[in-house]
Amino acid sequence: MNESAPLSGLAKVLDEVRATQSKNAKVERLSAYLRNLSADDAALAARLATGRSSPRGSRDETQVGYSTIWQLLTEISGTPAKAISELYLRYGDLGEVAQEALKSKRETTLFGESITIAELQKTFDTMARSKGKGSSSSRRALLKSLLLRSSPPEAKYVVKILTGEMRTGLVQGLVEEAIAKAYAIPKEEVARAHLLAGDIGLLAYGARLGELSKVTMTPFRPLNFMLAEPMASPTEVADYFKKPIFAEYKYDGVRAQLHKLGGKVRIFSRRLEDVSESFPEVSRAAASIENDFILDGEIVPFRDGKPLPFQLLQRRLRRIENFEEAARNAPVEYFVFDILLLGAEELFDRPLRQRSIALAAAIRGSGLLPAERITVASGEEIARAFATSRALGYEGLVLKDPESAYAMGKRGKSWVKLKEELDTIDAVIVAAEYGHGKRAGVISDYTFAVRGRDGLKTIGKAYSGLTDSEIGSMTERIKKLTIKDYGYRRSVKPEIVLEVAFDSIQESDRHDSGYALRFPRIKRIRDDKTVREIDTLEKVVSIFNSQKVKLAER
Numbered sequence: 001m002n003e004s005a006p007l008s009g010l011a012k013v014l015d016e017v018r019a020t021q022s023k024n025a026k027v028e029r030l031s032a033y034l035r036n037l038s039a040d041d042a043a044l045a046a047r048l049a050t051g052r053s054s055p056r057g058s059r060d061e062t063q064v065g066y067s068t069i070w071q072l073l074t075e076i077s078g079t080p081a082k083a084i085s086e087l088y089l090r091y092g093d094l095g096e097v098a099q100e101a102l103k104s105k106r107e108t109t110l111f112g113e114s115i116t117i118a119e120l121q122k123t124f125d126t127m128a129r130s131k132g133k134g135s136s137s138s139r140r141a142l143l144k145s146l147l148l149r150s151s152p153p154e155a156k157y158v159v160k161i162l163t164g165e166m167r168t169g170l171v172q173g174l175v176e177e178a179i180a181k182a183y184a185i186p187k188e189e190v191a192r193a194h195l196l197a198g199d200i201g202l203l204a205y206g207a208r209l210g211e212l213s214k215v216t217m218t219p220f221r222p223l224n225f226m227l228a229e230p231m232a233s234p235t236e237v238a239d240y241f242k243k244p245i246f247a248e249y250k251y252d253g254v255r256a257q258l259h260k261l262g263g264k265v266r267i268f269s270r271r272l273e274d275v276s277e278s279f280p281e282v283s284r285a286a287a288s289i290e291n292d293f294i295l296d297g298e299i300v301p302f303r304d305g306k307p308l309p310f311q312l313l314q315r316r317l318r319r320i321e322n323f324e325e326a327a328r329n330a331p332v333e334y335f336v337f338d339i340l341l342l343g344a345e346e347l348f349d350r351p352l353r354q355r356s357i358a359l360a361a362a363i364r365g366s367g368l369l370p371a372e373r374i375t376v377a378s379g380e381e382i383a384r385a386f387a388t389s390r391a392l393g394y395e396g397l398v399l400k401d402p403e404s405a406y407a408m409g410k411r412g413k414s415w416v417k418l419k420e421e422l423d424t425i426d427a428v429i430v431a432a433e434y435g436h437g438k439r440a441g442v443i444s445d446y447t448f449a450v451r452g453r454d455g456l457k458t459i460g461k462a463y464s465g466l467t468d469s470e471i472g473s474m475t476e477r478i479k480k481l482t483i484k485d486y487g488y489r490r491s492v493k494p495e496i497v498l499e500v501a502f503d504s505i506q507e508s509d510r511h512d513s514g515y516a517l518r519f520p521r522i523k524r525i526r527d528d529k530t531v532r533e534i535d536t537l538e539k540v541v542s543i544f545n546s547q548k549v550k551l552a553e554r
Helices: 008-019 025-036 039-049 064-078 081-091 094-101 117-129 135-151 150-161 172-180 187-197 202-207 232-243 280-287 311-315 323-329 352-363 377-390 466-481 538-554
Strands: 225-232 245-250 254-261 262-268 293-303 333-341 371-378 397-401 411-419 423-434 443-453 455-460 482-485 488-494 499-501 504-507 517-520 521-525
Touching: 008 025, 008 039, 008 117, 008 150, 025 039, 025 172, 039 117, 039 172, 039 202, 064 094, 064 135, 064 150, 064 466, 081 094, 081 482, 094 150, 094 323, 117 499, 135 411, 172 187, 172 202, 225 488, 232 377, 232 411, 245 323, 245 377, 245 411, 254 280, 254 333, 262 280, 280 333, 293 311, 293 352, 311 323, 311 521, 333 352, 371 377, 377 397, 423 455, 423 538, 443 466, 443 499, 443 538, 455 499, 455 538, 466 482, 499 517, 504 538, 517 538
Parallel strands: 225 411, 455 517
Antiparallel strands: 245 371, 245 397, 254 262, 254 293, 293 333, 397 411, 423 443, 423 488, 423 499, 443 455, 482 488, 499 521, 504 517
8 A cells, every 4th residue: 555645745836826926826836746646635735735533524523622732832842822922923824823933843753654635634634533522622632743743834724734723825715726637537528426425525536537427416525505696676687687586585594405315414514514413303304215315405493384583593503501492492494405315316407497397396294395486587576475475484586597597606696685684794703802781791792804816804893783692602702712802802813604694785994804893793704604605895885885775675
């Protein structure tokens, strides 16, 4: 058996990729590296290069927090915690801090064997499997061993992968291009195989062996969700489609992909994480269906024919209560609106009207509910459907072209959404403050940011929308994610995503985005989204430029 490639080689390539702004140069450098690897190493390198320590959809994650890494860097390097904080403020990246701090190590290993990428992955896997009593100490010891043996550049990427903050510019699309170039395979063939494989590592493995034609859509390998583009009004929707379209209620729940293979069922969130344990009743309902499948739908807190507040669902996702109590407080239904696979038959390329027929037949008689759907065409019909949706307690409408294929991972205008507010944005908390009065002692004021071209840009501050219980939980989370404590105010690792509603956007010099949300209020905590999925400053500017039209129409 050939020995795995050294981690130092991957770290060198990633440094070279990071040093260039040219997308072509990034692809060229990574493809040259992948070309000389074995199939096993190519799979690991491609996955690690995108910042993943495990395949997409894995039940287990390494679960090593910022504070643990921070403590280990202080411990191994002998650098005071204050100096580590100063390094972080300088670089804004814990991986860069690791490289700088570990140039001098107070502790070292007896032998200086190089780390291979297979060994790194094996260690990550062991960390992920560590559960229960003593698991935190075990993961800490494994990471300490890695960092002790790593060179500073290697340590940088160990930390970057664990924190999910690669910042090399290697988005999935560029890694996909590098795989195509490395093995001289047409881009279109690689792109299609990637959609079906659902994991960049599996894609690289198949490409290296020349077996992409064998890649098929398979249950338990989660796929990217198709997304809807927001539109401002019923009239805009009708004018855009100019034909009859499907209108579905926009459910205020958790988007979920339901997979069944044999007698086993798994549920994947929008972040492609396995959330099956949180919703066993959905799994039981799906298990009663004879065929294997992959479905797309929404898990909605639901009782007596009516939706319940989304916040109740968050408690189940984060397992704040035991399951029995959570299920009593937030019973759920799974509303299904699409089917991608039935048996061995891939359906995602077929028109939605055909997929709908297959879906209805597949779930008939099960405990899964088909999403409510009507056909509309004019602005008046869309407006009436919207009003009905709101009256029933839903967010609005999703409107779909009946001829549309299921475009995995894409946000296009084959599906569009209408919501009640002027709009909402998904933003990430970057700073937080303690409250006043009855909120003294809890962290209740949150400054949030969107993605700009050169980093996160603040856009507002909100303190309303969360319950007292949620604020209590948020206080504990923010303490754990604190980068620097200024006393009343803390800078925070950008990890907690909020959906923020607002009445309008105005220009402002109070925030580095140049804009501020007027009357912002937290609609919900989006634990199902990562910082990579927050909205952009470009979207904020677009809403600002169009809001006069929206407000006039309303």
